Amino acid sequence: MDQExxxxxxxxxxxxxxxxxxxxxxxLFRNLGYIETSMKDIADRVGILKGSLYYHFSSKEExxxxxxxxxxxxxLVIAQQVYKQYEQNPQERLKQLVKLHLLHLTxxxxxxxxxxxxxxxxxxxxxxxxxxxxxxxxxxLRETLEEGIRADQFPPLDIKLTILAILGMCxxxxxxxxxxxxxxxxxxxxxxxxxxxxxxxxx
Amino acid sequence: MDQExxxxxxxxxxxxxxxxxxxxxxxLFRNLGYIETSMKDIADRVGILKGSLYYHFSSKEExxxxxxxxxxxxxLVIAQQVYKQYEQNPQERLKQLVKLHLLHLTxxxxxxxxxxxxxxxxxxxxxxxxxxxxxxxxxxLRETLEEGIRADQFPPLDIKLTILAILGMCxxxxxxxxxxxxxxxxxxxxxxxxxxxxxxxxx
Numbered sequence: 001m002d003q004e005x006x007x008x009x010x011x012x013x014x015x016x017x018x019x020x021x022x023x024x025x026x027x028l029f030r031n032l033g034y035i036e037t038s039m040k041d042i043a044d045r046v047g048i049l050k051g052s053l054y055y056h057f058s059s060k061e062e063x064x065x066x067x068x069x070x071x072x073x074x075x076l077v078i079a080q081q082v083y084k085q086y087e088q089n090p091q092e093r094l095k096q097l098v099k100l101h102l103l104h105l106t107x108x109x110x111x112x113x114x115x116x117x118x119x120x121x122x123x124x125x126x127x128x129x130x131x132x133x134x135x136x137x138x139x140x141l142r143e144t145l146e147e148g149i150r151a152d153q154f155p156p157l158d159i160k161l162t163i164l165a166i167l168g169m170c171x172x173x174x175x176x177x178x179x180x181x182x183x184x185x186x187x188x189x190x191x192x193x194x195x196x197x198x199x200x201x202x203x
Numbered sequence: 204m205d206q207e208x209x210x211x212x213x214x215x216x217x218x219x220x221x222x223x224x225x226x227x228x229x230x231l232f233r234n235l236g237y238i239e240t241s242m243k244d245i246a247d248r249v250g251i252l253k254g255s256l257y258y259h260f261s262s263k264e265e266x267x268x269x270x271x272x273x274x275x276x277x278x279l280v281i282a283q284q285v286y287k288q289y290e291q292n293p294q295e296r297l298k299q300l301v302k303l304h305l306l307h308l309t310x311x312x313x314x315x316x317x318x319x320x321x322x323x324x325x326x327x328x329x330x331x332x333x334x335x336x337x338x339x340x341x342x343x344l345r346e347t348l349e350e351g352i353r354a355d356q357f358p359p360l361d362i363k364l365t366i367l368a369i370l371g372m373c374x375x376x377x378x379x380x381x382x383x384x385x386x387x388x389x390x391x392x393x394x395x396x397x398x399x400x401x402x403x404x405x406x
Contacts (some may be wrong), residue, residue, distance in 0.1 A: 033238070033323075035236070036238070117320070120236075155402075161386065161391065161394050161395070164375065164379060165372045165375075165395055165398055168371045168372045168373070168376070168378075169368045169372045171371065171375060172368075172370065172371025172372075172374060173367070175371075176367060183364065188364065192364070192368055196403075199358075199402065199405070200398055200399075200403040202402070
């Protein structure tokens with residue numbers, strides 16, 4: 001019984017350590033760059049030996065894959081909830097999806113930031129898995145635009161190019177946004193989502 | 204006299220070789236990444252010895268700086284011409300500036316592409332020089348928006364955030380545009396400049 005309990009604790013502690021390593025790796029990849037960050041940098045920052053790091057992750061690329069998945073998985077789950085919540089109103093649904101995307105990026109979500117600009121460092125297999133998720137995410141935006149056009153809430157659009165325009169406007173903030181900068185996350189989220197949904201896509 | 208002529212030819216040939224090296228470096232930085240590209244890769248591709256490459260450029264960072272300057276300098280010169288040509292009409296001026304930016308990016312301008320995403324690899328001094336040019340470029344957009352608002356051609360705007368939104372929509376195409384992809388450079392340029400100028404900034 002006691003032995004079983006200990007095993008569970010060990011598992012949990014292993015899980016927490018994994019999470020902590022992924023979180024530290026995400027910060028370092030963001031601040032130093034993926035290539036410039038070494039496994040030793042990550043181990044030092046977590047406070048473990050490099051050998052212990054390799055016990056959890058077999059390579060730096062495996063860590064990058066975990067970081068990127070963590071970013072896209074969380075966004076996907078919440079976006080699917082928003083999609084359902086606003087199922088009846090494509091126009092409002094789009095606005096909420098855009099706000100969610102912007103809030104995720106500004107809330108210093110290193111995971112998602114890495115997913116916007118480091119996926120070319122993944123192995124082919126990991127990159128293919130990422131693309132499946134990215135396409136699933138984009139399909140939520142695509143279906144929302146298609147429904148909104150049919151419901152006469154949006155003008156006729158080239159849907160693919162419009163999604164790329166929206167993602168560009170949103171994702172570009174990773175290039176300039178700073179927590180201690182002049183704009184708050186809420187202001188950016190409100191301003192850009194209004195530009196996109198109430199102006200660019202106004203009927 | 205003959206000796207003088209030879210010196211001129213030598214200088215000219217040195218100049219052409221420099222240009223060729225910068226062009227090759229830009230392509231490699233774009234395709235492989237700046238950090239992943241070695242001076243030997245560049246020398247091999249140009250067809251010279253690594254030692255000869257160091258005769259022209261003292262470091263890879265110096266080459267990166269040349270590539271980025273080439274991108275931004277050319278864009279700045281043409282943007283200033285467009286600015287003058289459409290001085291009387293801020294609305295049309297903005298549209299032409301946005302089209303110029305998009306055409307430059309799609310015309311496989313590796314120089315400008317590197318300038319959108321590799322400037323963090325520059326030395327502090329080179330980066331500061333780049334930022335002066337980038338700010339000069341953004342001032343052309345800022346003045347155009349300010350004049351357009353005063354002339355009642357645009358709605359009231361947060362000018363700084365609107366410029367970042369426009370640059371995001373445009374610059375993001377470096378993430379997905381391919382010469383042999385489904386969209387032509389002209390179609391993308393027309394579609395996005397219409398979204399920005401005729402829809403997002405419509406009065």
